[in-house]
Amino acid sequence: MTTAIRSLNAFGILDSRGYPTLRVVATLDNGCTGTASVPSGASTGRHEALELRDGDSSRYGGKGVRKAVSHVNQIIQDHLHGQAAAPQDAVDATLVALDGTENKARLGANAILGTSMAVARAAAAASGVPLYRYLAGASVPRLTVPMMNVINGGRHAQNSLDFQEFMIVPHGAPSFAEALRYGAETFHALHELLHKAGYSTAVGDEGGFAPNLGTIEETCELIVAAIRKAGLRPGPEVALALDPAASSFAKDDKYVFAKSGNMTFSSAELLDLYDRLARTYPIVSIEDGFGEDDWEGFRRQTASCGDRLQIVGDDLYVTNPRFIRKGIESSATNAVLIKLNQIGTVTETIQAVQMCRDAGWRYIISHRSGETEDTFISDFAVAMGGGQIKAGSLSRSERLAKYNRLLGIERDLGPGAAYASPF
Structure with missing residues (x-):
């Protein structure tokens, strides 16, 4: 045989x-x-x-x-x-x-x-051997810090928020299991705060809550309050990450917040907004802050904020080595979102990861909004060793399946399991 x-x-x-x-x-x-x-x-x-x-x-x-x-x-x-x-x-x-x-x-x-x-x-x-060891080859498997989408907006929810994802990042936990606990307890604290304030606690495509909040600032304030309510420290233990998915509200050379009052921003004004948010709240990562064709917007953000923020390209690169190479050559970002189905094979995805490694860039292995119970990305993220994964919120079984698989991998790896903040 x-x-x-x-x-x-x-x-x-x-x-x-x-x-x-x-x-x-x-x-x-x-x-x-x-x-x-x-x-x-x-x-x-x-x-x-x-x-x-x-x-x-x-x-x-x-x-x-x-x-x-x-x-x-x-x-x-x-x-x-x-x-x-x-x-x-x-x-x-x-x-x-x-x-x-x-x-x-x-x-x-x-x-x-x-x-x-x-x-x-x-x-x-x-x-x-387990899938993560098979895919890792000679590399050392590394557990991942989860980026957990706790409030949905944009195309992932029928609400008033133009930004697509507001995430918590439990990077200060001592282990993945504790990081998952930090996230779950913050998620439930956020549920209580939303319920008490009279907001909907229905969830969007990725399992995060989808309330009709007034502003981006109000949303960030609520998440910070939930972190504190859970008995955790905003910033050192649980940080924030944003995925505006700006291609969804890019209109010609402007950006229009159609869901929250038709406010219009130039690329430079949008950069100022992100800078204010990052200086006010414990934000460590901003993904797709500009439209997929606004390379100059990304370059300006990386030049001005890249020393203190993870600037992530998703639609900009679509896990394609050709676009990632362009980003590296032009210093457009300092990190890439990696999605297997954007490029189409395991090997091409590994090649995209390797390109990030060679450039000294960070990379985040990511799910999609339409998911299944398949946990391939959990093994893949550990095998690639980048230390970050986006797998959705702390509800909906297609998201939790990924986290539960990571718990199993951590148990398999035992005392040698490496969990460390990339920030």
Whole structure:
């Protein structure tokens, strides 16, 4: 019996928003299997790899994935049958060549990524090691500081907030387990404060609360109050992070807060707003503070604040080494958000991470707003050693599954498990 790929089987499932996605099962000749489910984003960069949808309005409003499923079960299955499941880069090279397009448009990034992850899991099983050790190779696994989205806005919630994510970062905890406790206790304290003030405690796409708060400042004040209510220190123990997702409110060369009063900002005025917020509140990271085409806005922010803030590009880079290289050469940011489904294979994602390492940049492994119970990113984040993960809030099981997997990894690693603040 060998570790050659015997079969690939894909089928449709539903993600956390109730929309179709696909699950892929890879089976090797030695009987080992690997299963992977593919996430989906709502706030997506224009240059992301293509998520293939059927476009048939009679099924799931055109969001069906029958085409992507058939591509795995027919085209990809035919070409990967009999190929060794390892090394991963050889498998992924076959997938990329088979698709033959720059953005995975022929087969669909969802079909390709599901296959890539499933084969990696099967190969890890055949090697007799956990996925994070298999993916780490010679690198030392490192536990991750979670960035927990506790208040949702933007495209992730039907409320009055234009900023998409307000996060807490329990970077001062002594272990991942304690960091999770810090986050959970702050989340529940925030629930109490919102309820007492008469705000809704319904949650958005990523499990954070989605109240109709008046201003960004009021939102930050509430989160700081919740940290204190939980008996923790804002800043040293639990910091704040923002993901405005500014591409969603960029209009021509301006930025318009349409949900909270139609306020309009120039790129320079928006930079001033971020600077004021960071000087007032214990903010350690700002992601996508400018639109995906506003490279100058990012450069100005990094030049003025990059020595004290993590400036993260997401839509700016879409996990694509070509755009990350441009960012490094122009000093556009000092960190990159890494999402497997933005680029489409495990190997290309690792290449993006390596580019960040070589430049001395930070990188954060991230989920998507449309998620599944798959925990691949938990293992991937530990394997890549960047020490940061975005996996959503402290509610909704598709988010908590990632945190619970990290608890299991911490237990497996034992006393040697490294948990340290990157800030």
